[in-house]
Amino acid sequence: MIRRLVLGVPVAALLAIAAPGHAIASCVEPPTLQTSLDSAALVFVGTVTYTYDADRVAHVRVESIWRGQQLNGYVDVHGSPVSGQGSYSSVDRRYSAGTRYLFVLYSAKQPLQDNSCSATQPYSAALAAHAPAAAHDPSAPSLGDEFQNFVFMHALPIGAALAAMALVVVAVLVRRRRMQSPRAMR
Secondary structure (H helix, E strand, C coil), rough: CHHHHHHHHHHHHHHHHHHCCCCCCCCCCCCCCHHHHCCCCEEEEEEEEEEEECCCCEEEEEEEEEEECCCCCEEEECCCCCCCCCCHHHCCCCCCCCCCEEEEECCCCCCCCCCCCCEEEEHHHHHHHHCCCCCCCCCCCCCCHHHHHHHHCCHHHHHHHHHHHHHHHHHHHHHHHHHHHHHHHH
């Protein structure tokens, strides 16, 4: 019994030290950036205007299309094969609002899908050397796109302003009612 304990404790300690602290994605050895750019179905540069679904979906203002189909001025890129509160996968990619990215996607089908195994990365000056001569602009954003972006990006201030206006209206109505009540009693 003591012999098992003496042997078991060091083995357990060794396993605990050697075990990884968290699960990591099991991506295949990534190809070079140029190989990824040449084989991707869709490559474009864009800036994330806002994110949702725990930063796994990016609403992106498309700036330049390097490869693939024509895109609208704004697109959504899903950085996970799953969505919803409490769901996650080992290949989730998270985006940051305000960050410019080079998106390198395996498929050009909607909804646009990305993950942490792709060559998508924050855009840098070094990446500009990879831009093809045939890079082109996206379609102009629609009025609906612009309105959606404005509302989403300014939802908190707009909501606060509407709530403040509602409080002012209620306060004015209550004050008028109180001012009229004593006169009615005379």
